[in-house]
Amino acid sequence: MLDCTPKEHKERNSGGAINPAKTCQPLGAMYAALGIHGCLPHSHGSQGCCSFHRMHLSRHFREPAMASTSSFTEGASVFGGGANLKTAIKNVFAIYNPEVMAVHTTCLTETIGDDIPNIIKSTEVPEGKIVIHANTPSYVGSHITGFSNMTKGMVSYLAEATLPVKREQVNIIPGFVNPGDMREIKRIVKVMGIKSIMFPDTSGVLDAPMTGKFTMFPQGGATVAQIKDSGNSKLTLALGRFASSDAAELLVQKCQVPATTLKTPIGIKATDALLVALRRAFAQEVPYELEEERGQLVDIMTDTHFHFHGKQVGIFGDPDIVIGLTELVLSLGMKPVHILTGTPGGAKGSVTGSFEEEIQAMLASAGVTANIKSGGDLFTFHQWLKNEPVDLIIGNTYGKYIARAEDIPLVRVGFPVLDRSVHSYLPIVGYRGAMRLIESISNALLDRADRDAADADFELVM
Amino acid sequence: MAVTEKELQEILAQYPSKVQKNRTKHIFIKDGAESAQVIEANTRTIPGIITNRGCAYAGCKGVVLGPLKDMVHITHGPIGCGYYTWGTRRNKAQSDDPTQNFLNYCVSTDMQESDIVFGGEKKLAKVIDEVMDIFHPKAITVSATCPVGLIGDDISAVARSAESRHGVPVLAFSCEGYKGVSQSAGHHIANNILMERVIGASETEKAAGKYPINILGEYNIGGDSWEIERVLKEIGYTIVSVMTGDGSYEELKNAHTAELNLVQCHRSINYIAEMLETKYGTPWLKVNFIGVQGMSESLRNMALYFGDKALIAKTEEVIAREVTRIEPLIEQYKKICDGKTAFCFVGGSRGHHYQGLFAEIGIETVLAGYEFAHRDDYEGRQVIPTIKTDADSKNIPELHVNADEQRFRLKVSPEKMEELKQKIPLSDYAGMAVTMKDGSVIVDDLNHFETEEFIKILKPDIFASGIKDKYVIQKMGIPAKQLHSYDYSGPYAGFNGAVNFARDVSMGFASPTWNFIVPPWQDEPLLTGTVTEEGVA
Numbered sequence: 001m002l003d004c005t006p007k008e009h010k011e012r013n014s015g016g017a018i019n020p021a022k023t024c025q026p027l028g029a030m031y032a033a034l035g036i037h038g039c040l041p042h043s044h045g046s047q048g049c050c051s052f053h054r055m056h057l058s059r060h061f062r063e064p065a066m067a068s069t070s071s072f073t074e075g076a077s078v079f080g081g082g083a084n085l086k087t088a089i090k091n092v093f094a095i096y097n098p099e100v101m102a103v104h105t106t107c108l109t110e111t112i113g114d115d116i117p118n119i120i121k122s123t124e125v126p127e128g129k130i131v132i133h134a135n136t137p138s139y140v141g142s143h144i145t146g147f148s149n150m151t152k153g154m155v156s157y158l159a160e161a162t163l164p165v166k167r168e169q170v171n172i173i174p175g176f177v178n179p180g181d182m183r184e185i186k187r188i189v190k191v192m193g194i195k196s197i198m199f200p201d202t203s204g205v206l207d208a209p210m211t212g213k214f215t216m217f218p219q220g221g222a223t224v225a226q227i228k229d230s231g232n233s234k235l236t237l238a239l240g241r242f243a244s245s246d247a248a249e250l251l252v253q254k255c256q257v258p259a260t261t262l263k264t265p266i267g268i269k270a271t272d273a274l275l276v277a278l279r280r281a282f283a284q285e286v287p288y289e290l291e292e293e294r295g296q297l298v299d300i301m302t303d304t305h306f307h308f309h310g311k312q313v314g315i316f317g318d319p320d321i322v323i324g325l326t327e328l329v330l331s332l333g334m335k336p337v338h339i340l341t342g343t344p345g346g347a348k349g350s351v352t353g354s355f356e357e358e359i360q361a362m363l364a365s366a367g368v369t370a371n372i373k374s375g376g377d378l379f380t381f382h383q384w385l386k387n388e389p390v391d392l393i394i395g396n397t398y399g400k401y402i403a404r405a406e407d408i409p410l411v412r413v414g415f416p417v418l419d420r421s422v423h424s425y426l427p428i429v430g431y432r433g434a435m436r437l438i439e440s441i442s443n444a445l446l447d448r449a450d451r452d453a454a455d456a457d458f459e460l461v462m
Numbered sequence: 463m464a465v466t467e468k469e470l471q472e473i474l475a476q477y478p479s480k481v482q483k484n485r486t487k488h489i490f491i492k493d494g495a496e497s498a499q500v501i502e503a504n505t506r507t508i509p510g511i512i513t514n515r516g517c518a519y520a521g522c523k524g525v526v527l528g529p530l531k532d533m534v535h536i537t538h539g540p541i542g543c544g545y546y547t548w549g550t551r552r553n554k555a556q557s558d559d560p561t562q563n564f565l566n567y568c569v570s571t572d573m574q575e576s577d578i579v580f581g582g583e584k585k586l587a588k589v590i591d592e593v594m595d596i597f598h599p600k601a602i603t604v605s606a607t608c609p610v611g612l613i614g615d616d617i618s619a620v621a622r623s624a625e626s627r628h629g630v631p632v633l634a635f636s637c638e639g640y641k642g643v644s645q646s647a648g649h650h651i652a653n654n655i656l657m658e659r660v661i662g663a664s665e666t667e668k669a670a671g672k673y674p675i676n677i678l679g680e681y682n683i684g685g686d687s688w689e690i691e692r693v694l695k696e697i698g699y700t701i702v703s704v705m706t707g708d709g710s711y712e713e714l715k716n717a718h719t720a721e722l723n724l725v726q727c728h729r730s731i732n733y734i735a736e737m738l739e740t741k742y743g744t745p746w747l748k749v750n751f752i753g754v755q756g757m758s759e760s761l762r763n764m765a766l767y768f769g770d771k772a773l774i775a776k777t778e779e780v781i782a783r784e785v786t787r788i789e790p791l792i793e794q795y796k797k798i799c800d801g802k803t804a805f806c807f808v809g810g811s812r813g814h815h816y817q818g819l820f821a822e823i824g825i826e827t828v829l830a831g832y833e834f835a836h837r838d839d840y841e842g843r844q845v846i847p848t849i850k851t852d853a854d855s856k857n858i859p860e861l862h863v864n865a866d867e868q869r870f871r872l873k874v875s876p877e878k879m880e881e882l883k884q885k886i887p888l889s890d891y892a893g894m895a896v897t898m899k900d901g902s903v904i905v906d907d908l909n910h911f912e913t914e915e916f917i918k919i920l921k922p923d924i925f926a927s928g929i930k931d932k933y934v935i936q937k938m939g940i941p942a943k944q945l946h947s948y949d950y951s952g953p954y955a956g957f958n959g960a961v962n963f964a965r966d967v968s969m970g971f972a973s974p975t976w977n978f979i980v981p982p983w984q985d986e987p988l989l990t991g992t993v994t995e996e997g998v999a
Contacts, residue, residue, distance in 0.1 A: 003560035004567065004597050014588035017541060017572040018596075024542030046608055046639040047507055048517025052546035054930050059550075064934040066910070071507035071515075073854045077612060077640040088510030094478045095911050096512070107540045108608035108640060111578055138540035139573045139609070212979040214914070214937040342541075379567075398549075401566055 001405040005379060007386040018379035019398065021316050022342025024138035025146030027053045028176060028243075029104035030067055032150035035182075035200020037221030038099030040092055044085055044116065045106030046072040049138075060416040061179075061206040061424050066216060068092050068101075072108060081114050086123045093126050098217060100224060103133040104150060110137035130224060132157035142343040143415075144242045144318050147176045151247040154199055154227050161231040161255035168282065169195040171230045171257065173247055175240030175264050175320050176415065177429065179203040179220075184427035185239070185265065185274075191289050192275070194282050197226045197233060207425050231255030235281045237274070240264040240320030242343060242355075265429045266324025266437070267331055268297055293431040300438055305333055307442045307462075312390040314338035316381050316399065317414035319355045319374065324429075325394055325413060326359055328437060330366045334392075337370045338384045344375035378402065392444060409444040413437065464828070464901035465491060465919050473915045481508055488906040492898045498845075499895065503906040504836040506643045506854045512910035514807075514930055515833050519543055521648025522637035523605035525730060526656070529553035529681050529706040530714070531563045534599040537570045538586050538617055539607025543639070544570035552947055553681045554688070555708040562600065569593060573609065582615050590624040590632060601631040601660075601711045611638040631711075633659050642855050644834030644907075646729065646810065653733035654861040656705075656714065661734070662742070662869070664715035671700030673768055676720040678735055678746065679727030679811070682707025684952015689959050690751045693784065697761065697776050705731055718742045718866075721873050722767055724749045724760075728891045729810030729835050733861075739889060741863045743872045745879065748887040751955045752812075753819035754785060754792075763886040767874075784957040792823065795964035798971050800824030802923035805916070807908050807931075808945045810835040814894035816926060816945055819954075823964045828920050830894060831905035840904065842893035910934070924970060939979055941970035 012018075026043055030053045033041035043050035050069035057065035068091075070076075070084040085103070092101055103116060116133045125131050134153030136146040151173060170189065174182050182203045189196040204220015230236070236251050236259040238244035248259035260277055263270040272294075275286050312335045315325050319341040326336050345354050355374040363370055371384050382402045385393075393399050393410045397418040403410035417423045427433035446462055453459070470491060474482045487502035507513045516524075519539075524547040527535055537544030548568035557563035571589050573582050590602060602624070604617050621634035633655050641647045675694070680687050687707040694701060702720045703713040717738070723746040725735050735746040747763055750756035758781045765777040802825045806813050810832050817827040837845050874882065882888050895904055903920075905912060913931065917938065925935040926945045935942035943949065943966070951966050953959040 002566055004562075004564060006596065010595070012592050014592050015572060015574065015577075015585055016536075016589035016592065017544075017568075017570045019548075019568050020541050020545050020570065020572065022541060023545040024540050027542070042510070046517050047513060047515050048520050048639040049542065051514065051516040051930065052520075052542065055550070055928075056546060058929050058933060062933060064937065065930075066512065068510045068512050069507075070509045071511075071513065072640045073506050073643060074638075074640050074857055075853065077608070077638075084509045087508070091478060091481060091508060091510035095476075095481070095510070106608065107542075107573075107578075108612070111609040111612045137575070138542050139578050140575050142541070208937075210937060210939075210979055212937075212939040214934050216910075 002382060002401050005382050009383045017377045020342050020377050021340060022142035025136035025141060025143060026104050026106055027056060028143035028146030029134055029136045029150035031057060032147045032200045033102035034205050035202040035221055036100055037223045038217045039102050040096055040098035041067040042088060042101050042103045043067055043069040044081060044103050045108045049106045056416060059418045062421060063206045077108060080112060081109055082119045085119045089123045089131060093129055100130045104136040107138040144176055144343050147243050148246045151200060152250050155247050155250045155254060158224060158227040159231040159251055159255050160228050163232045166234040167232045169197060169233045171233045171236040172196050172198045173238045173244035174198055175243035176318060178424040179207040180425045180427045181429045184430045184433055188430050191287055192278050193284050194278055197230050198222060199227050233257050237262055237277060242319045264320045264324040267328030267434050269327055269331060270324055271430050297431045297434050300435060301332060304442055307445055309333035310335060311392060312337045313392045313394060314385055314390045316340040316395040319343045321414045323358060326362055330362060335368050337388060337390055338381060339370055340373045340376040340381045342377060409448045411440045411444050465903050467491060469919055484508060490904055492895060492900050492902045492904060494900050501837060501840045501906055503840060504646060505852060513907055515644045517639035518637045518641040518648035519605060519607050519639045521645030522635050522652040523547055524551060526649055526652035526706055527603050530709050530711060531555040531557055531565050532599060532710040532712060533601045533603055534564050534569055534593050534597050535603045536589060537605050537607060538610050540573045541570055543607045544568050552683050553707050554685050578609055578613055581613060583620050586620050587624060594628045603633045603635060605635045606638050608639040631659060642858050646834040647858050649730040650733055650858050654859060657734055657737050657861060660714045662718040666716050666719055669700055669702050669719040672698055674700040674702050674720045676702050676717050676723045677704045678723050678725045679731030680704055680707050684948045686953045686955035689953040689956035693780060693956055697780050698773060718869055720744055722747060726751060727811040729839050737863045741866050743870045745873060745888050748891045750815050752815040753822055754960050756818045757956055766886055767882060788957050788961050791961045792964045795968040796823045798968040803828045805922045805925045806830040807927045809833050810839060812945045819960060819963055828922060829903040829916055831908050833907060838893060840893050840895050842896060843891050939976060943967060943970060
């Protein structure tokens with residue numbers, strides 16, 4: 001497995017990637033757009049992109065992922081895709097009748113410079129229907145950037161400040177996480193007794209139930225009315241700097257809704273931070289229900305600390321998730337020694353500096369040193385592991401090749417997970433999500449210990 | 463159950479008029495009484511229609527080149543294109559030298575904004591150098607993506623100069639995603655360069671072994687090619703190369719030494735099949751290794767071509783043994799499947815190939831179609847002279863080859879060829895429509911709207927297509943069988959493949975999970991009791 005990857009690490013400076021740890025913007029934009037109720041994402045480009053993005057989302061969620069495309073031909077690529085987009089808008093509303101079309105772009109349409117807002121303006125959109133857009137050039141950032149850009153698009157087209165006094169409600173931008181995570185975050189805020197608007201919200205869309213009927217626009221998703229009303233909220237919590245803070249910043253500028261950027265609430269510290277932020281802003285006591293969950297989590301962490309303590313771990317994936325996972329494993333006494341994301345550097349308007357600095361700061365306070373890289377690839381990650389093996393890898397499905405090659409257990413977390421099911425329904429965020437992660441990590445390490453133990457050392461109780 | 467002409471018109475009438483006019487030409491109801499039913503195919507996709515189609519890059523890099531295991535395939539573009547074709551098509555391969563099998567790698571130039579602005583040629587050259595330095599492959603391919611053509615990167619020039627720098631072939635493929643109207647353009651582009659640069663590139667003049675053949679248009683999805691090869695080798699054939707499942711640069715170079723080319727997927731490889739015949743005098747035979755009938759008939763046709771008595775006898779012996787072995791295995795599944803109906807909508811060949819196998823387990827295909835096939839795949843190759851290349855596809859280069867002065871050799875005398883052509887599909891393909899029953903629906907570039915509409919009328923028991931459809935169909939309570947990825951099972955080709963397919967399809971019907979869709983309380987009144995004259999008791 002991966003026999004062509006040498007142990008010897010040579011500097012690669014071409015800027016090319018071998019086995020990437022990211023994909024391109026439009027996928028994230030498509031995912032975000034599916035988090036609007038009644039929305040059909042539209043890919044303005046040649047149709048290959050749209051098919052690939054739908055396929056990838058379907059493989060991760062095991063759900064339909066609907067989207068339309070402008071289906072460029074060479075002629076449109078040379079002379080501009082205005083006519084294609086206009087035709088597409090007319091056809092989509094006539095045939096599929098969504099409430100909203102959310103247009104994103106590809107490297108093709110960004111390179112030729114199609115002026116999307118103008119094309120939309122000059123197209124007849126049926127009464128009561130909406131077309132929004134985001135520019136999502138594939139040659140900038142990653143799918144996380146695309147998610148961020150489409151979420152910004154929602155704010156710029158829809159959010160409105162219509163009230164003189166802000167409402168007692170919080171906007172939550174959950175970041176590029178699973179529907180299960182979005183459900184859990186909404187539950188936590190609800191238990192806190194606070195009204196919230198979450199956007200995008202793919203719960204009820206990409207985890208829709210089987211009813212015997214296919215619904216093109218499932219019940220879930222943030223409604224247009226909710227996103228509009230986000231301009232009237234008292235606070236926006238952007239969960240995950242890379243995926244969420246740009247949209248929150250735009251809400252500050254456009255609707256004067258104050259924003260706080262927090263880590264994706266993975267693990268005890270980041271979940272605490274979420275509750276503290278909500279408590280402070282809305283003067284709400286944290287109810288016993290959540291204190292109980294937290295206490296259970298600490299109980300579990302204490303009971304099982306000997307499973308984890310000092311174990312070395314390599315983590316890769318999307319930056320907000322990797323930051324959260326790093327904090328979680330540190331809280332368990334583990335040693336993260338290789339940490340990598342494919343998404344480049346510090347996002348624009350970055351709140352706490354670059355990915356590498358943020359990870360470095362967490363490790364420094366724990367007294368741990370590690371290889372850290374943003375904009376890296378799995379070829380690099382694998383070479384790190386060959387030179388400094390670890391006890392556990394945490395990452396997406398692509399990690400399974402490295403895990404097999406180096407005989408290291410893998411815990412699948414993040415996007416995409418293409419070879420296991422259920423993962424998208426259950427949270428990794430919040431205290432309950434942390435319990436689930438701890439169970440997965442613990443099971444992986446103990447299964448390995450069982451597998452490797454001599455018969456005489458094979459334990460009944462662990 | 464069939465769709466009437468009236469019902470078809472009602473479906474189409476729901477479209478805006480321009481769309482209606484267009485789509486009308488892409489659908490017909492099979493009627494054997496009508497001579498030569500014409501379909502429009504291989505034309506541009508309607509924007510916003512929700513097509514299942516992909517792009518030329520997918521057809522070139524993803525389908526044809528990707529399976530070649532000892533070459534490093536570099537995607538010149540932003541990260542997505544390379545990423546989405548990394549491990550997603552299940553073209554299996556194994557290698558005696560695992561350090562020369564690159565199938566688990568995804569190499570991309572990962573173009574950034576500055577590459578779009580200032581050009582990406584230098585970066586591409588550097589990536590090729592790094593690939594040589596790290597992997598030392600036998601050859602490298604470079605596939606272009608959408609922006610490459612627009613910014614004017616000359617990937618052929620970069621490839622040429624890298625080739626002279628490193629002394630290994632570096633092949634450039636201008637398969638920008640916007641070329642043509644579908645994956646099909648990419649097949650053609652890949653065929654041209656492989657023919658020009660790889661096939662025949664070795665010094666070998668004669669194949670080592672009896673009955674040397676190439677298998678064309680077989681990508682070893684889920685191990686299909688291995689199952690086919692198992693049988694062919696036992697009969698006594700020498701397999702020179704497979705294009706391109708578990709294929710390699712090293713094998714492909716010798717493809718000119720075969721005595722016969724077998725064409726499994728006509729759409730993706732017929733260009734090479736034709737060119738091999740022109741250049742080396744090697745005829746091609748349309749085969750179908752899917753289904754017991756298809757497999758057996760293909761083996762018999764091959765034996766007939768070589769005409770050797772021992773070969774014919776061995777062929778019959780192997781067929782008899784295999785059929786006897788698998789018939790009882792399939793029989794148990796047939797009991798579950800018998801009498802059911804299927805939709806079969808797959809890329810450019812399986813929409814046809816699987817109908818026979820479905821029929822063998824008792825399932826009738828009532829609707830079939832292709833994403834990106836051409837008229838010849840629907841109607842048969844005899845229509846090729848009447849196909850007009852439209853504006854969207856005319857920029858796909860046609861490669862013209864001539865008879866090779868040294869190597870051209872008629873493998874069979876012209877008289878014998880004519881005689882064989884009466885019996886077996888030599889250098890010919892009759893298309894999908896001919897084998898379909900009257901009343902069945904044939905649809906080109908089926909879209910989401912039509913999928914739902916045809917399901918409403920025909921209520922198929924199973925829908926065979928791909929991942930984008932799968933969960934849509936299953937949400938309706940209908941089993942969906944992926945015929946691109948085989949739902950991660952396989953092989954489905956050959957004799958063992960038929961058993962696997964029958965097992966997997968019957969599993970789809972027999973699974974208890976379908977029984978849980980309706981909650982029990984929806985079948986039950988909320989209040990129970992008896993109604994008396996005074997009211998509810």
